[in-house]
Amino acid sequence: MKTIKIFDPALCCPTGVCGPSVDPELTRVASAIFILEKKGFPISRYNLANNPAAFVEHKEVNQVLHERGPDALPLVMLDGKVEKVGSYPSNEEFASWLGVDVKELTLEKPRNQLL
Amino acid sequence: MFQTFHPKYVVNTPYLFFTGKGGVGKTSTACATAVALADTGKKVLIVSTDPASNLQDVFDIEIGNDPVEVPSVPNLSACNIDPEESARQYREKVISPYRSALPESVVATMEEQLSGACTVEIAAFDEFSNLLTDQELISQYDHILFDTAPTGHTLRLLQLPTAWSSFLEESTHGASCLGPLSGLGEKKQMYSSTVKALSDPKMTTLILVTRPEPSSMLEAERASAELKEIGMENQVVIINGLLEKHIEEDRISKAFFDRQQSALAEMPARLKQVGMFAIPYVPFSLTGIGNLRHMFNSVTHSVEINEVELSEDRLHSLQDLVNDFAQRDMRIIFTMGKGGVGKTTIASAIAVGLAEKGIKVHLTTTDPAAHLDYAFQQKNAYNRLSISRLDPKKEVEAYKEAVLSQNKNQLNEEALAYLEEDLNSPCTEEIAVFQAFADIVEKSKDEVVVIDTAPTGHTLLLLNSAKSYHKEISRSTGTVSESVQNLLPKLRNPEETSVVIVTLPEATPVLEATRLRDDLKRASIEPQWWVINQSLYAQQTTDPILQSKAEAEKVWIKKVSEEIAEKTSIVPWQPEEKLGYDKMKDLINSSFSH
Numbered sequence: 001m002k003t004i005k006i007f008d009p010a011l012c013c014p015t016g017v018c019g020p021s022v023d024p025e026l027t028r029v030a031s032a033i034f035i036l037e038k039k040g041f042p043i044s045r046y047n048l049a050n051n052p053a054a055f056v057e058h059k060e061v062n063q064v065l066h067e068r069g070p071d072a073l074p075l076v077m078l079d080g081k082v083e084k085v086g087s088y089p090s091n092e093e094f095a096s097w098l099g100v101d102v103k104e105l106t107l108e109k110p111r112n113q114l115l
Numbered sequence: 116m117f118q119t120f121h122p123k124y125v126v127n128t129p130y131l132f133f134t135g136k137g138g139v140g141k142t143s144t145a146c147a148t149a150v151a152l153a154d155t156g157k158k159v160l161i162v163s164t165d166p167a168s169n170l171q172d173v174f175d176i177e178i179g180n181d182p183v184e185v186p187s188v189p190n191l192s193a194c195n196i197d198p199e200e201s202a203r204q205y206r207e208k209v210i211s212p213y214r215s216a217l218p219e220s221v222v223a224t225m226e227e228q229l230s231g232a233c234t235v236e237i238a239a240f241d242e243f244s245n246l247l248t249d250q251e252l253i254s255q256y257d258h259i260l261f262d263t264a265p266t267g268h269t270l271r272l273l274q275l276p277t278a279w280s281s282f283l284e285e286s287t288h289g290a291s292c293l294g295p296l297s298g299l300g301e302k303k304q305m306y307s308s309t310v311k312a313l314s315d316p317k318m319t320t321l322i323l324v325t326r327p328e329p330s331s332m333l334e335a336e337r338a339s340a341e342l343k344e345i346g347m348e349n350q351v352v353i354i355n356g357l358l359e360k361h362i363e364e365d366r367i368s369k370a371f372f373d374r375q376q377s378a379l380a381e382m383p384a385r386l387k388q389v390g391m392f393a394i395p396y397v398p399f400s401l402t403g404i405g406n407l408r409h410m411f412n413s414v415t416h417s418v419e420i421n422e423v424e425l426s427e428d429r430l431h432s433l434q435d436l437v438n439d440f441a442q443r444d445m446r447i448i449f450t451m452g453k454g455g456v457g458k459t460t461i462a463s464a465i466a467v468g469l470a471e472k473g474i475k476v477h478l479t480t481t482d483p484a485a486h487l488d489y490a491f492q493q494k495n496a497y498n499r500l501s502i503s504r505l506d507p508k509k510e511v512e513a514y515k516e517a518v519l520s521q522n523k524n525q526l527n528e529e530a531l532a533y534l535e536e537d538l539n540s541p542c543t544e545e546i547a548v549f550q551a552f553a554d555i556v557e558k559s560k561d562e563v564v565v566i567d568t569a570p571t572g573h574t575l576l577l578l579n580s581a582k583s584y585h586k587e588i589s590r591s592t593g594t595v596s597e598s599v600q601n602l603l604p605k606l607r608n609p610e611e612t613s614v615v616i617v618t619l620p621e622a623t624p625v626l627e628a629t630r631l632r633d634d635l636k637r638a639s640i641e642p643q644w645w646v647i648n649q650s651l652y653a654q655q656t657t658d659p660i661l662q663s664k665a666e667a668e669k670v671w672i673k674k675v676s677e678e679i680a681e682k683t684s685i686v687p688w689q690p691e692e693k694l695g696y697d698k699m700k701d702l703i704n705s706s707f708s709h
Contacts (some may be wrong), residue, residue: 010224027654048221049209052209052213055221056213062217065221069220070224
């Protein structure tokens with residue numbers, strides 16, 4: 001199974017709402033990750049503001065940060081390699097990496113139990 | 116008439132929280148209450164959360180984090196906690212290990228995210244909780260007094276079950292406003308017992324301190340309703356600074372008295388339902404135990420002459436400020452200051468001043484009480500001056516609505532409630548209002564724009580980092596609007612934009628304004644002009660109480676004009692409310708009356 005690690009930029013309210021703009025990307029990504037985790041796929045997420053250690057310990061991430069600065073975030077690692085820089089994985093990417101049907105990554109019933 | 120406040124009538128709980136707008140006298144009232152209680156033999160602890168706490172001066176001893184006994188008042192102990200300092204320490208603890216390991220630009224984004232108003236609010240709550248759950252400490256006192264109270268936003272957040280659930284812990288959405296305090300799980304117990312104590316009327320009294328003037332009473336009403344809703348129902352209102360007698364023949368004295376009385380007559384309805392007391396106007400500064408003890412026992416007093424030497428050459432009129440802006444061709448002018456200092460009035464006066472010079476001006480105000488449109492429309496100069504009003508509440512509602520409907524289908528109810536509370540954060544309002552400003556500036560390219568509220572440095576930095584962030588991610592739709600993107604570089608340009616800081620000649624407003632200034636500096640914006648509004652020193656009166664107040668202002672006028680501001684304009688206290696075009700002209704030209 002492929003391991004996915006996501007390195008978020010520093011977020012005050014990662015809901016994005018008390019930040020400068022509301023980013024529906026964050027909600028989409030959060031929902032997709034939630035569903036995948038429930039299916040037993042471990043996905044790690046690190047927020048620069050809360051968990052800066054991860055950005056140092058992962059040498060590849062640290063290197064990209066030194067080269068490109070904060071614009072490199074969000075950054076995605078797939079099996080220990082930097083896969084995406086500056087954007088989150090699309091649902092299609094999640095699906096193909098982990099071998100699931102992309103349809104399963106969107107909630108069919110609104111207000112389904114997320115927690 | 117109102118019954119004069121005395122602690123013995125109202126204090127019957129171990130915890131007392133004082134709340135109210137900056138400058139209404141929270142700390143003074145809290146100190147005087149503490150001394151009065153200690154004098155009756157109760158064991159009392161007073162806790163100041165003001166970063167510029169003057170408890171040291173009041174009690175004339177060194178006061179730090181841990182309670183110390185006040186030698187001159189048996190039974191009284193005092194301590195200072197500083198939420199901004201604890202927020203700073205927390206920030207430093209998180210960031211410092213990474214200063215060398217991560218590039219500077221990356222560290223800067225971390226720093227900014229941990230600098231929001233939420234971080235400080237939560238840090239303050241954390242400090243309250245540490246004290247209120249320390250059994251060994253609280254068992255030593257009959258009463259613990261705090262000179263400020265947590266906000267409704269903080270308390271509601273802490274009451275949401277979601278804040279404690281895995282929603283947060285597993286970083287599904289990450290941190291939220293609570294995020295800045297890591298290890299939240301461990302603190303859950305402590306925070307919930309604090310919230311419980313706060314909402315227990317047998318444990319906690321909320322004392323709403325207000326001045327007898329409309330804006331501070333509105334603020335008190337808002338706080339009262341908000342905190343009642345989350346369970347702090349044991350409330351008392353103190354009207355601080357009520358002028359009891361006046362000199363009928365003295366224009367200023369009579370106007371001062373009349374304005375207070377009419378403000379009281381128009382008191383917000385919901386505030387009337389709360390038990391109410393008054394404290395007479397005391398012009399002396401509350402340093403020294405003697406003065407504190409006098410606060411609740413009206414005494415006659417003589418005018419205290421202040422030894423401050425003030426250089427009046429450094430004090431300009433508003434006209435000088437307007438001339439300066441006109442000459443340098445400023446395009447965007449913001450006024451900035453805490454509520455109640457007269458930002459809207461000053462912004463309106465600047466707009467009128469510029470229009471009088473033949474400049475096309477657009478004035479935007481967020482103050483619902485500014486009935487400017489009507490008053491301005493009757494003038495010929497109207498074709499040079501246009502006005503729009505912006506309702507922050509509506510902007511925030513629209514913003515909230517947009518966010519919630521966007522996410523409704525993806526989140527369950529609990530998660531939505533959580534998102535909604537995040538939307539109540541003070542940062543959200545600023546962002547929403549700023550977006551609206553940006554649209555206005557965009558539309559009025561050929562006019563000078565005067566706006567009565569400036570964004571904070573935190574907001575500007577967030578918007579700015581978002582701009583560069585989104586540049587890279589074209590497919591994200593959560594971008595900063597184009598008008599905001601256009602506005603940001605303009606704001607940084609001192610040739611185009613000026614921020615005017617408005618303050619009152621009193622301790623707390625000056626300190627608060629200084630903090631606003633420092634925050635703007637982080638965003639590389641340096642306000643040049645300060646306006647000292649509503650100065651009795653710049654007015655002339657024979658009323659001894661008001662004369663004493665005028666004397667007490669000198670130290671703050673000196674501080675602003677000689678230490679802090681590059682240029683200072685002073686506006687005398689006005690015997691009547693300035694509404695309308697011609698009255699604004701008076702205001703611009705008014706300078707010293709003596």
